[in-house]
Amino acid sequence: MTKNQVHEWHERDDESGRKRYFRGYWNSREWTFAVLDPGALDWERVDKPGVGIWLALRDVLWRKYQRRRVPFKFVERVDAVLEEMGVPVPGTEAAEE
Numbered sequence: 001m002t003k004n005q006v007h008e009w010h011e012r013d014d015e016s017g018r019k020r021y022f023r024g025y026w027n028s029r030e031w032t033f034a035v036l037d038p039g040a041l042d043w044e045r046v047d048k049p050g051v052g053i054w055l056a057l058r059d060v061l062w063r064k065y066q067r068r069r070v071p072f073k074f075v076e077r078v079d080a081v082l083e084e085m086g087v088p089v090p091g092t093e094a095a096e097e
Helices: 051-066 072-084
Strands: 005-012 019-026 031-036 044-046
Touching (some): 005 051, 031 051
Antiparallel strands (some): 005 019, 019 031
16 A cells, blocks of 8 residues: 555535535555635644545545555545444445455
């Protein structure tokens, strides 16, 4: 696996319609997350990421895996975290075959 990687995505805020940016950092041992709100000057670290952030990261990694940009090990690690949280993991039957 690559030593350090950054994966970014954004979501629209339902109330204001503005984009909120997210970053997932892989530092060879663990994932850390940061968020950038509209109007903020710098990224703010997320200490306890919720299920929504993990699912969004998994979606980003799954799409990158399908385009052969990241190894399947990244998806497996995020799936393991989701399973520990008690969240059913979306189907990956095609990748495991």
